Amino acid sequence: MPDERPDDDAPRPWRILEQEPGEPMMLFRPRVDTVLHPRSGETFRRLVLETPDWVNVVARDERGRFVLVEQYRFGSGTVTLELPGGMIDLGEAHGDAARRELREETGHTGGRWTYLGSVQPNPAFHTNRCHHWLAEGCRPTEALDLDPGEDIAVRHLDEAELRAAIADGRVAHSLVLTALARVLDLRGPA
Amino acid sequence: MPDERPDDDAPRPWRILEQEPGEPMMLFRPRVDTVLHPRSGETFRRLVLETPDWVNVVARDERGRFVLVEQYRFGSGTVTLELPGGMIDLGEAHGDAARRELREETGHTGGRWTYLGSVQPNPAFHTNRCHHWLAEGCRPTEALDLDPGEDIAVRHLDEAELRAAIADGRVAHSLVLTALARVLDLRGPA
Numbered sequence: 001m002p003d004e005r006p007d008d009d010a011p012r013p014w015r016i017l018e019q020e021p022g023e024p025m026m027l028f029r030p031r032v033d034t035v036l037h038p039r040s041g042e043t044f045r046r047l048v049l050e051t052p053d054w055v056n057v058v059a060r061d062e063r064g065r066f067v068l069v070e071q072y073r074f075g076s077g078t079v080t081l082e083l084p085g086g087m088i089d090l091g092e093a094h095g096d097a098a099r100r101e102l103r104e105e106t107g108h109t110g111g112r113w114t115y116l117g118s119v120q121p122n123p124a125f126h127t128n129r130c131h132h133w134l135a136e137g138c139r140p141t142e143a144l145d146l147d148p149g150e151d152i153a154v155r156h157l158d159e160a161e162l163r164a165a166i167a168d169g170r171v172a173h174s175l176v177l178t179a180l181a182r183v184l185d186l187r188g189p190a
Numbered sequence: 191m192p193d194e195r196p197d198d199d200a201p202r203p204w205r206i207l208e209q210e211p212g213e214p215m216m217l218f219r220p221r222v223d224t225v226l227h228p229r230s231g232e233t234f235r236r237l238v239l240e241t242p243d244w245v246n247v248v249a250r251d252e253r254g255r256f257v258l259v260e261q262y263r264f265g266s267g268t269v270t271l272e273l274p275g276g277m278i279d280l281g282e283a284h285g286d287a288a289r290r291e292l293r294e295e296t297g298h299t300g301g302r303w304t305y306l307g308s309v310q311p312n313p314a315f316h317t318n319r320c321h322h323w324l325a326e327g328c329r330p331t332e333a334l335d336l337d338p339g340e341d342i343a344v345r346h347l348d349e350a351e352l353r354a355a356i357a358d359g360r361v362a363h364s365l366v367l368t369a370l371a372r373v374l375d376l377r378g379p380a
Contacts, residue, residue, distance in 0.1 A: 005343040005344070009343075010260060010269070010343055011260050011261050011262050011269055011341050011342065011343050012262065012269065013262050013267065013268075013269065014262050014264070014341075025220065025237055026235075026236075026237040027237055027314075027315055030215065033264060035264065037338070037339065037341060038262075038341060039341055040338065042338060042339075044338075044339045045216075046216075046264040046339075047215055047216040047217055047264075048264055048265050049265065070200060070201050071201050072201050072202065072203050072204050072228075073313035073314055074204070074223060074225065074236040074237075074238055074314065074315065075238050075239065075310075075312060075313050075314050075315040075316045075317050076310050076313035076316070076317065077203065077317070078203075078313065079200070079201055079202065079203065080310070080313050114379075115379065116379050117379045118362070119362050119363070119364045119367060120265075120266050120270070120362045120363050120364065121312065121364050122265060122311065122363065122364065122365070123263035123265050123266035123268065123270050123362070123363055124217075124263055124264065124265050125217055125264065125265040126265045126266070127265055127266065127267070129362075130364070148227070148230065148232060148234075149227065149232075149234045149236075151201050151204075151227060151228060151229055152201065153195040153199075153200055153201050154195070172308070172309050172310045172313070172319075173309070173310050173312065173313055174309045174310065174311050174312065174320065174364045174365055174368045175312070175364055177309060177367075177368045177371065178364045178367045178368060178371070181367065181368070181371035181376045181377070182376065182377060182378060182379060183377065184377070185375040185377060186371045186372065186376075187371070187372060187373065187374070187375060188372060189304075189305065189306050189307045189372060
């Protein structure tokens with residue numbers, strides 16, 4: 001790994017001098033850290049969002065169709081197609097959370113489960129990871145179990161339909177794409 | 191696209207009854223929307239982070255090596271390897287922002303530029319998109335132009351080294367992976 005900066009001068013963690021927790025904000029708890037630049041010694045204030053880990057599931061039914069959820073999203077202001085997923089509860093194992101979210105949001109259970117690893121949603125300000133799971137051969141066995149604040153429709157897409165939905169922008173959530181990229185070759189402009 | 195819910199009952203946008211803007215928080219402006227559930231008529235309060243669009247660049251030098259940036263990240267509390275990128279300035283075209291970020295963070299310029307499309311970083315609460323660019327054959331021609339609050343080292347990785355860095359978790363930022371997935375086949379657990 002050739003480099004303009006030698007390894008013994010590589011970027012290293014910054015010392016946190018002070019942490020100011022803010023009021024919880026539904027999805028996160030913001031925090032402002034006062035940090036020390038390791039080379040210049042200057043201090044800076046940096047925003048951190050303390051965020052619980054998330055999980056999502058590439059679920060395929062017995063016919064190989066991908067099981068997606070269609071819903072209105074408050075950030076983008078658009079209706080999206082996404083993988084089932086959500087926040088991991090306190091103390092819950094991420095594999096259990098994946099099975100729970102798949103069941104609640106789509107009514108699908110069972111199948112062969114494979115862990116696909118995890119990503120950092122955004123290490124610049126989020127503290128969390130998102131875990132990706134693959135469930136193959138799952139079946140609709142339960143009624144949906146949605147919160148009163150959710151309005152979700154289950155959609156089954158074969159691979160060609162899923163690729164079309166990625167190409168036309170209905171599937172555009174970054175964490176959906178990082179999970180799908182572990183199962184499908186997604187090369188080319190979307 | 192077979193479905194448990196018919197198309198004329200598909201999830202649709204929720205009416206926003208009220209928006210309460212919060213104080214700007216460095217990277218975002220938070221907003222709390224009071225929204226109307228389109229089926230039940232109940233109201234809910236939802237957090238939105240108004241976020242400027244972002245951009246990042248899959249940059250390869252004349253030898254085909256990927257040009258990455260190594261830096262400490264305040265959210266994850268870890269040193270990461272990422273694609274060069276950042277916030278698009280107000281009124282700036284995303285292609286110009288991509289060239290600017292590559293130059294400032296790595297000193298590389300030139301090459302053949304191809305737009306790779308965009309993703310929604312997180313449509314649940316972010317309002318923005320992240321645009322992905324590919325720059326092939328760029329060269330180190332300038333000094334780095336870092337903010338006082340940055341500490342970045344440029345790293346050049348061939349494809350095998352990049353794949354190893356993804357596998358061992360040093361490259362884990364979701365938006366880096368969505369860009370790379372448009373250039374490399376990333377199938378398999380990371």
